[in-house]
Amino acid sequence: MIEFRPDLPKYEQLAAEIRRRISDGVYQPGAPIPGEPRLAEEFHIARRTARKAIELLIKAGDVYTARSIGTFVSQPPQETPGSTAE
Amino acid sequence: MIEFRPDLPKYEQLAAEIRRRISDGVYQPGAPIPGEPRLAEEFHIARRTARKAIELLIKAGDVYTARSIGTFVSQPPQETPGSTAE
DNA sequence: AGATATTTGTTCGTATGTATC
DNA sequence: GGATACATACGAACAAATATC
Numbered sequence: 001m002i003e004f005r006p007d008l009p010k011y012e013q014l015a016a017e018i019r020r021r022i023s024d025g026v027y028q029p030g031a032p033i034p035g036e037p038r039l040a041e042e043f044h045i046a047r048r049t050a051r052k053a054i055e056l057l058i059k060a061g062d063v064y065t066a067r068s069i070g071t072f073v074s075q076p077p078q079e080t081p082g083s084t085a086e
Numbered sequence: 087m088i089e090f091r092p093d094l095p096k097y098e099q100l101a102a103e104i105r106r107r108i109s110d111g112v113y114q115p116g117a118p119i120p121g122e123p124r125l126a127e128e129f130h131i132a133r134r135t136a137r138k139a140i141e142l143l144i145k146a147g148d149v150y151t152a153r154s155i156g157t158f159v160s161q162p163p164q165e166t167p168g169s170t171a172e
Numbered sequence: 173a174g175a176t177a178t179t180t181g182t183t184c185g186t187a188t189g190t191a192t193c
Numbered sequence: 194g195g196a197t198a199c200a201t202a203c204g205a206a207c208a209a210a211t212a213t214c
Contacts, residue, residue: 009200009201009202010201010202011201011202035178035179035180036179036180037178037179045202045203046202046203046204047203047204048182048202048203048204049201049202049203051180051181052201052202054180065179065180065181066179066180066210066211067179067180067181067209067210067211068178068179068180068181068209068210068211068212069179069180069210069211069212070179070180071179071180095196095197095198096197096198097197097198121182121183121184122183122184123182123183131198131199132198132199132200133199133200134198134199134200135197135198135199137184137185138197138198140184151183151184151185152183152184152207153183153184153185153205153206153207154182154183154184154185154205154206154207154208155183155184155206155207155208156182156183156184157183157184174214175213175214176212176213176214177211177212177213177214178210178211178212178213179209179210179211179212180208180209180210180211181207181208181209181210182206182207182208182209183205183206183207183208184204184205184206184207185203185204185205185206186202186203186204186205187201187202187203187204188200188201188202188203189199189200189201189202190198190199190200190201191197191198191199192196192197192198192199193195193196193197193198
């Protein structure tokens with residue numbers, strides 16, 4: 001039985017969704033994103049799978065986690081060093 | 087790429103390597119060996135393959151595993167039953 | 173001080189699907 | 194078809210750090 005797999009793994013889909021929410025300002029820099037148990041529940045996936053999505057985001061520098069505290073959106077790198085930013 | 091099998095399966099090779107390390111005292115009786123994720127990473131194999139190697143060692147009595155905890159080197163059987171052992 | 177709950181971090185145990193030999 | 198091997202995924206449990214009561 002031929003079985004293509006047009007969709008990405010769940011953990012990649014979740015990582016993309018979280019990135020989308022960061023881009024949209026739903027999750028703002030410095031603010032926490034939902035915890036692993038919450039994400040697992042919301043997306044109907046295992047906690048370990050939610051964690052794998054977060055691990056992708058950590059490696060990419062999009063978020064950082066503080067153990068026992070939570071996961072937070074990284075501060076975006078200053079892109080216009082000549083402007084009023086400080 | 088034609089691949090005869092001059093070598094054993096990876097999981098047997100890994101099992102042999104772990105046995106070697108036990109013999110050499112790198113992994114000592116009662117002490118833990120690296121977990122499946124660690125072995126998979128170190129030897130560049132899938133976690134499932136690392137597990138198969140450990141399963142061989144378990145069947146042989148070389149190690150034992152405690153779920154969610156880790157895998158440990160078995161205590162060697164007393165070989166001189168006539169001595170102070172009881 | 174002690175106990176409890178929460179959250180990240182990690183592990184073993186298991187199953188499924190895919191691919192190759 | 195079976196054996197090997199990989200990636201994905203769920204489940205359960207343990208561990209450590211933190212916060213709260």
